Amino acid sequence: MKNLKSIAAGLCAALVMVGCNVSNTAKGTAIGAGGGAAVGAIIGKIAGNTAVGAAIGGVVGAGTGAIIGSKMDRAKKQAEAVKNAQVQTITDANGLEAIKVTFDSGILFATNKADLNAESKASLQQFATVLKDNNECDIAIFGHTDNTGSDAINNPLSKKRAQSVSSYLKSQGVSASQIKTVDGQGSTNPVADNATVEGRKQNRRVEVYMYASEQMIKEANAEAGK
Template sequence: MIMKTLKIKIAITCVALATASMIGTSCSSLSKTQKGAVIGSAAGGTLGALIGKKAGNTAVGAIIGGAIGGTAGAFIGRKMDRQAEEIRKTVPGAEVISADEGLIVKFDSGILFDTNKSDLKSNAMTNIANLATTMKNNPETNILVIGHTDGDGTDAYNQTLSEARANAVRNYAVTQGIAGARLTTVGKGESEPIGDNTTAAGKAQNRRVEIVIVANDQLKQEAKASAGQ
């Protein structure tokens, strides 16, 4: 318990530094997921307050880990806002969460897949194809696809299913012309619930795919140049 409390205090200190500017070398031992977990749960965390319980810690952590802050970060944020509006107009099956220097695009798994399946439905292909168009219109980004399940079934089964679903989304995006190098996948199984796994409504919330869009190195350099850094 003492060690756990110490880690939490250290993480909160690092998050305070990150929200002021950017994560320093003293926080380098924390993973992106740990940083995201603190932001997502700590009272008063700017990004956590913005996202609330709409997305898992891996998604939040990926955005924090890619942020550069300051005027350059604001430059990226404006580009992300424009992309968010484009996605909202063209991908009606998605929930778009604007998160400072990144975006989280969330699909309930029922929109994309049949129960216990990882094959994309025909309507899901349309959604992913439309999303791929916006990705092509905004090439200076990296994309992380995260699969999640509810708490039913074994941990091992849910982990495998979440990975398969994330890979199905990635692979179809590649067929739509998105460079595979821009896309990374991860399966989180049932480990990052955003709803109550004891209720049907909560389980439905937890069965989801999150697509995180963040600036790549080229866009970061462009942002810094614009800010005179």
């Protein structure tokens, strides 16, 4: 247990060190150097992103992390140009760089609805181009609600919102095989205080994760080994 705590503390420090003003390529190298799916799972848990990441097994080396980090740099820059999208670099369950794109449901949906409005469709049309241009990435889509109402309402509503986004992206040419997860998490993962109007608005959201597919990891491993 002591060793695990020491590892976790060291990884936390590493995440802080690589989190500021460093490209994904550099961060990918640092994370990849940590090695392996086990270490990646610890980092993913700290970052809260164990839900995303291809099931690969084995070790992810520094070279692989750098190659994937470079690809994610490019994807992030493209996603940042999408209207109404908030873009963050996160770490997936393999300890590799991934992209989290958040869309407010205040922009995407009317209250208690899962229907996309015209402005939302325009943003998602832009975003679909990013996903198609980065078709090596797998995609996970999660819907969220605030804590107004019961789980019996919020859980299916959050999933319907995720499904609306998924369906529209596919209508814009994103491959169904690229979208690996479409689910709702109800009000279980707030990002702001549900006691305030502004906080509840932030919690009503859809998150789209772009992360390295198994094929991307295999190709990066092969390239790193040359």
